[in-house]
Amino acid sequence: MTNEEWNQVDEALDSFYKTVELDCDGYNLTLRLARISRFRNGIFFYVNGIFRGEWAVKDCEERRGFCRKTEGYQVVSAAATLKKIKSVDMHPDAKLARYWNIWTSFTAMKRHLIANNKEITLVKIS
Numbered sequence: 001m002t003n004e005e006w007n008q009v010d011e012a013l014d015s016f017y018k019t020v021e022l023d024c025d026g027y028n029l030t031l032r033l034a035r036i037s038r039f040r041n042g043i044f045f046y047v048n049g050i051f052r053g054e055w056a057v058k059d060c061e062e063r064r065g066f067c068r069k070t071e072g073y074q075v076v077s078a079a080a081t082l083k084k085i086k087s088v089d090m091h092p093d094a095k096l097a098r099y100w101n102i103w104t105s106f107t108a109m110k111r112h113l114i115a116n117n118k119e120i121t122l123v124k125i126s
Contacts, residue, residue, distance in 0.1 A: 005122045010106050012125045013043055021123040024065060024113060028123070042102040043109060056099040065116045067099040068109070 001009075001022075012018040013033050020031040030046040045051070047062050055063045072095060103109035113120060 001120050001122055006110060008125060009122065010110075013106060016041075019126050021126075022113075023119075023121040023123050024117040025119055027062070027065070029066060029113075036102060036104075040104075042104045043106065044102055046101075051101045055101075063099055066113070067101060068103050068112070070098050070100065071095045072098070 009020050009022075009031070012020050013031060016033050016035075018033075022029040022031065028048050030049065032044050032046075033041055034044045036042045045066055047066060052062070054060075055067060103112075
């Protein structure tokens with residue numbers, strides 16, 4: 001995609017009423033601005049019209065190509081942590097990876113798509 005096309009996509013995703021469709025390595029990627037919470041919006045994506053929860057759990061093409069990854073520590077009480085460490089060989093400083101179908105930054109989403117997809121084409125903005 002050209003920079004002008006990326007700018008068109010960015011402008012379209014400023015509105016709740018527009019949908020962007022991209023072709024990313026043969027997958028139909030639909031992008032739409034939607035509400036996350038009362039004062040927060042995000043760009044939701046759907047691959048071939050759907051998002052499957054299993055993509056957040058198992059490693060697959062859809063997760064690698066489109067999902068936003070966050071890492072963090074599991075926040076639980078000290079007592080619960082001790083029980084978990086004793087029962088499941090868990091390290092208290094281990095980070096958990098989470099995968100989301102919501103992007104809160106257009107720039108980060110664009111960078112991820114370019115890095116993880118070989119061919120990206122703008123299909124339509126409606």
